[in-house]
Amino acid sequence: MQTNLPQDLLATPKGQTADKILRSCVHCGFCLSACPTYGILGDELDSPRGRIYLIKQALEGNAVSANTLNHLDRCLTCRSCETTCPSGVEYSHLLDIGREVVEAKAPRPLYQKLMRFGLRKTLTMPWLFNSLVKLAPWVKHSKADSELKQFVQAAQLANQANPEQRQVLLIAGCVQPALAPNINLATIKVLHQLGIGVLETPQSQCCGSVSHHLSGGTDTLTQVKRNIDAWIAELDRGVEAIISNTSGCGVMIKDYGHLLKDDADYAAKAKRISAATLDISEFLLKQDLTIFKRTTENAIVFQSPCTLQHGQKLPGLVEKTLIDLGFKLNFVADSHLCCGSAGTYSIFQPELSNKLRDNKLNALLKEAPATIVTANIGCLMHLQKGTQTPVKHWIELL
Incomplete structure (x- = not known):
């Protein structure tokens, strides 16, 4: 794609990144069939190719409207287009730049700014979010299994008494401990059964994805840098890997290296954190899982989150x-x-979200599985709202 970005923008790392990504697009249109919103709406501007044109127009200094931002907002950032693209267009990185530029040119209405700010703060403040979850009867959440919790508590005490044991750092997440605590407990139990000790991050150490996708700006970078400083210290103490059992968090942390690539103080550290981060499925694949083998009669079905198969490029790993x-x-x-x-x-x-959920549930429930399993808390909560069939994280099966 030919570009004509202003020289002052091209003199910046952001402009250079955007120009490189734009030039890699060859207009082929393969992305259209992979795009969920284009499949529903049928509007070229609600496809990756259409949004790339809108971003290009904005970056080249052309006027933008609130409608431009609407088209960008309707993107799920599922990155299915990246999996399909034969030219390797880094669409999600371009979208981040595009949204920032378009928001500056066509500011959001005040009510939208307040909603996004309020949601960012609510989800990333444990004391506030946990209180709201307890008080909100419409929020479907599960309580920790007492037997599982007791096992983990005992295992963690044993871990503290054996500092020579292999250890990993588990990203607890900002909402998962309150909405579905059994996921982290099950993960810790599985790892302990493999002889691996677990350090768990505090709930306050949000990966930054919520803020990043809600116009967080400097708040996002502050959170990410705070995480890097804390997690680098654990790697220096001998933790062998950073484990994520929420694919949305995993893809964000793996992107730290790109997010801070131009930061002289944090580029190398961010790259190290990204390299050390593994989805729980990646980590377990390297272990002997013989003790978890079983024979089952009831079929289950796996919903592969976009952040796992497209974002982290791990299609089929959990299924295998x-x-x-x-x-x-x-x-x-x-x-x-x-x-x-x-x-x-x-x-x-x-x-749009509910339409996509209904389509997904129709596909998942076609053969009447006993359980739907997934690898991301957001997908789990969203799917469970639309079905009576139990939805669990796959690690809970182990």
Whole structure:
């Protein structure tokens, strides 16, 4: 794609990144068929190619409107287009730049700014979020299993008494401990059964994705740098890996290296954190999982989050692990398409989000599985709102 970005913008790292990404696009249109919003709306401007044109226009200094921002906001950032693109266009990185530029040219209405600010703060303040979860009867959340909790507490005490044991750092997440505590407890139990000790990050150490996708700006970078400083210290103490069991957090942390690549003080440290971060499925694949093998009669179905298969480029990894362990998995049509959760997308774009969820549930429930399993708390909560079939994190099966 030919570009004509202003020289002052091209003199900046952001402008150079945007220009490189724009020039890699060859207009082929392969991304259209992979785009969930284009599939529903049929509007070129609600496809990756259309949004790339809108961003290019904005970066080249052309006028933008509130409608431009609407088209960008309707993007799920599912990155399915990146998986499909034969030219390797880094669409999500361009979208981050585009949204920032367009918001500066066509500022959001005050009510939108307040909603986004309020949501950023609510989700990333544990004392506030946890209190709201307890008080909100409409929020579906689960309580920690007492037996599982007791096992983990005992295992953690044993871990503290054995500092020579292998250790990993588990990213607890900002909402998962309150909404579905069994996921982290199950993860810790599985790792302890493999002889691996677990250090867990505090709930206040949000990965930064919520802020990043809600116009967080400097707040995002502050949170990310704070995390890097804390986690680098653990790596220096001998932690062998940073483990994420929430694919949305995992893809964000793996992107720290790109996010801070031009920061002289943090570029190398951010790259180190990204390199040390593994999805729980990646980490377990390197372990002997014989003790978890079983024979099952009831079939389950796996919903692969976009942040796992497209963002982290780990398609089929969880499915292979579960099949190798003896689980029966049903086939899922159009498994590459988003379920509609996409972080806070379900809050700001409810109509599109619910349509995508209904489509996904139709595919998942076609063969009447006993359980739906997934790898991301956002997907889990979103899907469970639309079905009575239990939705769990796959690590809970182990």
